[in-house]
Amino acid sequence: MKRYDDIIIGFGKGGKTLAGALAGSGRRVALIEQSAQMYGGTCINVACIPSKSLEHSARMSAAQGGSFADRAARYAQAIAKKRRLTAALRQKNLAKLQSAGVEVILGRAAFTGPQTLSVALPDGGIQQLQGGHIFINTGAQPNLPAIPGLKESRYTYTSQTLMELDALPAELVIIGGGYIGLEFASYYQNFGARVTVVQNTGDFMPREDAEVAAAVRQSLQDRGVQLLFGAQVQRVEDGPDAATVYLQQAGERRALSAQAVLVAVGRHPNTEGLGCERAGVALTDRGAVQVDEQLRTTAPGVWAMGDVAGGLQFTYISLDDSRIVKSQLLGDGGRTTQNRGAVPYSVFLDPPMARVGLTEQEAKDRGLSVQVARLPVAAIPKAQVLDQTTGLFKVVIEAASGRILGAHLFGAEAHELINIFKLAIDIGVPYTVLRDNIYTHPTMAEGIGDLLAAVR
Numbered sequence: 001m002k003r004y005d006d007i008i009i010g011f012g013k014g015g016k017t018l019a020g021a022l023a024g025s026g027r028r029v030a031l032i033e034q035s036a037q038m039y040g041g042t043c044i045n046v047a048c049i050p051s052k053s054l055e056h057s058a059r060m061s062a063a064q065g066g067s068f069a070d071r072a073a074r075y076a077q078a079i080a081k082k083r084r085l086t087a088a089l090r091q092k093n094l095a096k097l098q099s100a101g102v103e104v105i106l107g108r109a110a111f112t113g114p115q116t117l118s119v120a121l122p123d124g125g126i127q128q129l130q131g132g133h134i135f136i137n138t139g140a141q142p143n144l145p146a147i148p149g150l151k152e153s154r155y156t157y158t159s160q161t162l163m164e165l166d167a168l169p170a171e172l173v174i175i176g177g178g179y180i181g182l183e184f185a186s187y188y189q190n191f192g193a194r195v196t197v198v199q200n201t202g203d204f205m206p207r208e209d210a211e212v213a214a215a216v217r218q219s220l221q222d223r224g225v226q227l228l229f230g231a232q233v234q235r236v237e238d239g240p241d242a243a244t245v246y247l248q249q250a251g252e253r254r255a256l257s258a259q260a261v262l263v264a265v266g267r268h269p270n271t272e273g274l275g276c277e278r279a280g281v282a283l284t285d286r287g288a289v290q291v292d293e294q295l296r297t298t299a300p301g302v303w304a305m306g307d308v309a310g311g312l313q314f315t316y317i318s319l320d321d322s323r324i325v326k327s328q329l330l331g332d333g334g335r336t337t338q339n340r341g342a343v344p345y346s347v348f349l350d351p352p353m354a355r356v357g358l359t360e361q362e363a364k365d366r367g368l369s370v371q372v373a374r375l376p377v378a379a380i381p382k383a384q385v386l387d388q389t390t391g392l393f394k395v396v397i398e399a400a401s402g403r404i405l406g407a408h409l410f411g412a413e414a415h416e417l418i419n420i421f422k423l424a425i426d427i428g429v430p431y432t433v434l435r436d437n438i439y440t441h442p443t444m445a446e447g448i449g450d451l452l453a454a455v456r
């Protein structure tokens with residue numbers, strides 16, 4: 001039995017960051033990762049970074065235009081570029097941890113008791129480990145709905161496997177209109193595929209501000225993405241060159257041909273086979289590790305971070321989770337999930353949509369009296385310079401205090417600008433501080449001044 005001060009299961013964002021910090025403080029640390037292709041975790045290998053590399057390549061390709069063959073050639077180059085990028089990052093991530101003194105063990109871990117783990121090694125061997133502290137950072141994986149023929153179809157992809165497809169599909173059907181569904185719709189439409197998104201519920205982006213969601217919807221449709229709502233996929237059937245996706249919408253039957261069918265209906269925490277019950281680590285009814293606001297599990301000395309802990313599935317949440325745990329082990333223990341402030345997010349469409357805080361409706365539902373400002377992106381000089389005039393910026397303000405309650409940005413650089421609003425919300429400054437700030441010119445950021453000058 002090998003003994004460590006700290007053992008991390010999974011090479012995710014939270015795990016690798018915490019591992020480096022703990023090893024740097026002189027502790028004996030092991031990190032267990034089940035796949036050498038996943039050193040560095042989901043984000044850099046199969047999620048955020050490769051998808052945003054494709055997002056960029058797709059926009060460049062759309063600007064160049066040309067025949068389907070031209071576009072398909074550029075798509076294959078984009079996939080090759082993405083592979084080079086992820087391989088380099090994987091290597092860099094491994095080297096960084098090893099040089100920090102973390103022992104990286106390749107194998108699949110499972111609890112055997114409260115502080116003990118077995119690791120199934122690639123050569124078939126088993127290694128037994130004991131840890132003073134154990135941190136679960138095993139991530140999540142895609143849901144696969146029980147649609148007849150879907151699992152068996154050779155045209156079915158997840159976000160991970162689609163990003164390994166070298167041939168640009170002429171027709172792409174996406175099941176699920178959430179983050180992944182809409183982002184991939186935007187990328188593949190730009191690459192030159194004909195994209196249809198099939199969403200089972202009736203609303204488009206139901207959690208977003210209604211005006212901004214309407215602008216996003218219009219933009220996607222103007223770009224040629226077909227959006228089907230209240231549509232139930234009934235079955236998928238393979239043909240020689242394409243699948244047929246049969247669906248029902250408003251009592252009508254439809255059949256869509258697709259060289260690729262992307263399943264993007266959510267992701268569930270990786271707890272299967274982890275043996276949590278043997279360690280006294282309770283799971284929620286959705287299969288996530290149950291944690292408190294300090295990310296402690298129900299077993300003493302065991303924490304969970306990132307997607308597996310059942311919260312928002314973002315890389316920066318996993319990173320922040322590691323800060324919460326680190327503050328207990330190496331700091332004053334003051335950071336919790338309750339005091340990390342507003343959580344912004346971005347959907348990498350073309351242009352992007354980003355949001356932090358409350359929508360106008362959510363604020364009203366809480367009985368708050370609000371002021372609102374709107375600015376069409378076309379009114380910002382830099383948007384004209386960039387030829388990216390699509391979009392709408394909107395902000396929601398508490399009338400009594402002048403504090404910003406929420407920002408909803410759809411337009412060029414929205415994913416960068418939203419971070420300014422996150423800071424303003426957390427600090428609690430009145431909106432006039434951002435309104436009267438000096439911004440460099442010409443930038444999209446100066447649009448914030450114009451937006452806030454329009455508060456009514």
Ligand SMILES: Cc1cc2nc3c(=O)[nH]c(=O)nc-3n(C[C@H](O)[C@H](O)[C@H](O)COP(=O)(O)OP(=O)(O)OC[C@H]3O[C@@H](n4cnc5c(N)ncnc54)[C@H](O)[C@@H]3O)c2cc1C
Binds near residue numbers: 010015035139274308
């Ligand atoms: C297509 C896509 C795009 C995304 N884009 C963004 C984005 O732009 N921005 C953003 O913030 N988020 C994005 N996300 C979400 C983000 O990728 C995740 O929230 C984040 O990667 C989760 O990290 P984590 O720390 O929880 O663990 P992960 O990075 O998922 O790491 C878990 C690791 O544990 C390993 N593991 C699992 N079980 C075991 C075991 N038993 N033993 C040993 N190892 C094990 C896995 O192999 C994996 O490497 C995206 C997700 C997807 C799918």
Ligand SMILES: NC(=O)c1ccc[n+]([C@@H]2O[C@H](COP(=O)([O-])OP(=O)(O)OC[C@H]3O[C@@H](n4cnc5c(N)ncnc54)[C@H](O)[C@@H]3O)[C@@H](O)[C@H]2O)c1
Binds near residue numbers: 313314
């Ligand atoms: N930019 C980013 O930060 C980013 C990008 C991609 C993914 N992510 C993360 O990955 C997670 C997973 O993304 P996702 O898009 O898979 O999940 P999601 O929860 O965002 O969306 C899933 C969608 O699929 C729909 N759906 C469910 N079952 C369906 C069915 N049978 N037929 C049709 N539609 C169905 C749901 O109603 C929902 O709209 C997100 O929650 C997000 O945290 C983040």
